Amino acid sequence: MKKLALLALVAALATSCSDDETSIPQEDLQLATPALHMRVSTASGESPFTGVLTVMPCQPESSIYFGNYVNHRLTPFYGYYMVKDGEFYESSSNRELLLPMGDYNMIYWGTPKYEEPIYSNPAVREPSYSIGGDLSQQAFSLLKMSNDTTYYPVYDLVHAVQNVNIGTDELVASLQRVVAGIKVSVKNQEGSALSSNIESVVIGITGIARELDFYTGQPQGDACTVAFPLVRSVDGTEMTNGTVMLFPSYGNPEFQMSIKLKNGTVKHFKQTLKSPLVANTKLTLNLTVGDIFTGDVSGDFTMEDWKEDNENIDVPIIE
Structure with a gap:
């Protein structure tokens, strides 16, 4: 798959996470990694999602960010997947979710791969992430051009929210374009x-x-x-x-x-x-x-x- 210009967005998102970590030994918990199947809804129907997907686990029925286990610790670093035809594929860029079994409210944001030409210099101001933080108080926002009153175009963005049970459910969602x-x-x-x-x-x-x-x-x-x-x-x-x-x-x-x-x-x-x-x-x-x-x-x-x-x-x- 050809390189995605939109990768710049999610690469930048990783740097916006706060540094807080909770040192809970991984071996003391029953942790699981869910399978993933994604589709994109368009005006003409649905199609399998191909692109970059980020997944933010929240506490059940809420927007309070739970975090993700990375290197045996609970961290603010969300799940990050390279996805092709609705399924994630092996990549050194992937950071899979690893969570204690139980109920979660998942927030998905993705940047689809585009087959036709799109604007080459989009920009967006990313939200920040902290364990226990309320993601409903965060936003993607326009980035202002230097020495001007106008703003840059943004990335192609798709979004969904889904309640899942880690241990029994797969991550299956229909992503909606929000731009x-x-x-x-x-x-x-x-x-x-x-x-x-x-x-x-x-x-x-x-x-x-x-x-x-x-x-x-x-x-x-x-x-x-x-x-x-x-x-x-x-x-x-x-x-x-x-x-x-x-x-x-x-x-x-x-x-x-x-x-x-x-x-x-x-x-x-x-x-x-x-x-x-x-x-x-x-x-x-x-x-x-x-x-x-x-x-x-x-x-x-x-x-x-x-x-x-x-x-x-x-x-x-x-x-």
Whole structure:
């Protein structure tokens, strides 16, 4: 399996655990390692999960973190699995759960492997973990860009909570995607190469939740603007991005586009989308631009949004 860019997330998560450990000899307890079977729910149904999965054992019917036995001690280091087709496979990166037999409430977070291109530089602020800590008070949160008011896109994240009995049950869960995806494509009206006067194109999406509650996976916190650049295609006819992952929006977000020309001029376009960005949905925006890149004349955009019945919207650049 090819390398996952999203591994950076879970690798970073390991460093956010606190250092507290409880020295309870492993041999004094009946410890067990459960088997694991995972699926991902999508709009079109379910499919076996492939990617990186983390598992946080909590006390029964609660969000109080129990921990995991590592090197004969109870530690805050959660279970960490490389998973393919719903089953974990042997890897030096794996850190399996080893727990006393009994009931637990498991919190799952995963980053699926993606077959199509996705945005290459996601970032997220991770929660912290401590034995006896309440994980419902923790969250994944957006990471702010340096010297800016905007935030980075996030990883593709799936989530589930499940009560299990270690010793009798396997870890079997249907993971739900808790982020939305957006893909933007900008082309000329005639399908010809975009103007060489374009230096850069940056997209902004407003109204995005700052956090996801770690226990429930629900959006919370202030509304923020997430920004990301578009990249010119090899043949120069399109500027686009791999699918960008965002936390869900509060209401209908505003789509913003800033086009910087080589002469220093910046053109702006904005349009409120007709639907919120909700978890487990992917929105594709196809924008067609006119001859707006020479001089200071205004131009028109035609925006097709497959989520909006392919409505065409002609809006002049106003700044």
